[in-house]
Amino acid sequence: MSASKTGLLIVAGLVLLIGWLSVFIVDERELAIRFRLGEIMQSDYEPGLHFITPIINNVRKFDRRILTLDTKPERFLTGEKKNVLVDFFVKWRIEDPETFYTAFAGDERQAALRLLQIIKNALQLEFDKRTIKQVVSGERAQMMEDLTINGNKQVEQFGIRIIDVRIKQIELPDDVRSAVYDRMRAERERVAREHRAEGEETAKGIRAVADRERVVLLAEARRDAETTRGEGDAQATEIYADAYGQDAEFYAFYRSMNAYRNTFNNKEDVLVLEPDSEFFRYFNADQPISSYGGARGGGE
Numbered sequence: 001m002s003a004s005k006t007g008l009l010i011v012a013g014l015v016l017l018i019g020w021l022s023v024f025i026v027d028e029r030e031l032a033i034r035f036r037l038g039e040i041m042q043s044d045y046e047p048g049l050h051f052i053t054p055i056i057n058n059v060r061k062f063d064r065r066i067l068t069l070d071t072k073p074e075r076f077l078t079g080e081k082k083n084v085l086v087d088f089f090v091k092w093r094i095e096d097p098e099t100f101y102t103a104f105a106g107d108e109r110q111a112a113l114r115l116l117q118i119i120k121n122a123l124q125l126e127f128d129k130r131t132i133k134q135v136v137s138g139e140r141a142q143m144m145e146d147l148t149i150n151g152n153k154q155v156e157q158f159g160i161r162i163i164d165v166r167i168k169q170i171e172l173p174d175d176v177r178s179a180v181y182d183r184m185r186a187e188r189e190r191v192a193r194e195h196r197a198e199g200e201e202t203a204k205g206i207r208a209v210a211d212r213e214r215v216v217l218l219a220e221a222r223r224d225a226e227t228t229r230g231e232g233d234a235q236a237t238e239i240y241a242d243a244y245g246q247d248a249e250f251y252a253f254y255r256s257m258n259a260y261r262n263t264f265n266n267k268e269d270v271l272v273l274e275p276d277s278e279f280f281r282y283f284n285a286d287q288p289i290s291s292y293g294g295a296r297g298g299g300e
Contacts, residue, residue, distance in 0.1 A: 018054055021052075021054035021055075022051055022052060022053070022054050023049060023050065023051055023052075024049075024050055024051075024052060024059045025048070025049055025050075026045045026046065026047050026048060026050060026061070027047060028047045028064070029063065029064050029065050030047075030061045030062065030063065030064055031043070031045075031061065031062045031063075031064050031094060031097040032045040032050075032059055032060070032061050032062075032097070033059065033060045033061075033062075033097050033098060033101055033106075034050075034052060034057055034058075034059050035057065035058050035059070035060065036053075036056055036057050037056060040098055040101070040102075041057070043096075043097045043098040043101075060101065060106055062094050062097050062100065062101075062106065062108075063093075063094065063108070064093070064094065065093065066091050066092070066093045066163055067091070067092055067093055067094075067108070067112075068089060068090070068091055069089060069090040069091075069092060069112050069115055069116060069119075070089040070090075071089075071116060072087075073085040073086060073087040073169070073171070074086055074088075074120055074123075075173070076123055076124055076127045077124070077127060077128070078127050078128075078130065078131060078132050078135065079127070079128055079129055079130050079131050080131050080132060082132060082172075083172075083173050084127070084132065084135070084170055084171065084172060084173075085170070085171045085172070085173055086123065086127075086167055086169075086170050087167070087168045087169040087170075087171075088119070088123070088165065088166060088167045088168060089165075089166055089168065090115060090116075090119055090151075090162060090164070090165050091162070091163040091164040091165075091166075092115060092155075092160055092161065092162050092163055093160065093161060093163060094159060094160055095159055095160060095161045096159035096160075097159065098159065099157070099158065099159030100158060100159035100160060101159075102159075103157070103158040103159060104158070111158065111160060114155075114158065115151075115155060115160065115162075118151055118154050118155060119147065119151055119162075119165060122147050122150055122151055122154075123147065126143045126146060126147060130143070132170075132172075135170060136170055140167065144164075144165055144166060144167065147165040148162055148163075148164060148165050151165065
């Protein structure tokens, strides 16, 4: 090969190399910064083909996509002074590549460590204001929103933006879990005792009312019975009086017969009386039963 052809090939190669070094492509998923001898010249490149001056300029590219910061669970202290293990993650991305490069020299790992520390501090502040119950259920969503807003205020100076902060899981450490469960059990037992005491008090009230009503009902029944008995006795007395008024002698005879029957109903009984006593009035043959004999059996 002649020297002229060799020279042309070398020139063509140099031209291709210079042309290759003079262009760069920015992907849709990338951010780019152009430097001139180490000085930032431009950082607002759109996706596409761009040109630079070889050797004098160089380009640094960064990920435009949303990045995920996910670490091992961290220990935090709640407003109740209880330790909890919190597993969380952070979604973030680079907003201003120039500021990001200035803050971290373009090192995403250093940026993630700084972001983690900011989120951990913010989480501790949020947990300090809340109990375990509020963190787990009541105010969890509000806490995540506050973390995102407050975190963005702090990372804005680094050229990055927090998209979202989420808590995946909250667990009690082993040394705290048993104590919390014991306290929960004691609280449930206290509530159960209160319910039982309220039930016993209600039962006593119901029994007292029932006993009072029973006494009232019995008193009313006795009153009605006494009233009915009194009315019956009055009617019986009235009947006896009417009968006695119609035939006093017969009424006396009838009463004596009942007395004889009640007195002599046992053969072993002994009664010592004067033969002419009033009790044997109707045993005396000389004693007339004028009303009874005259009215009922006059021929005998």
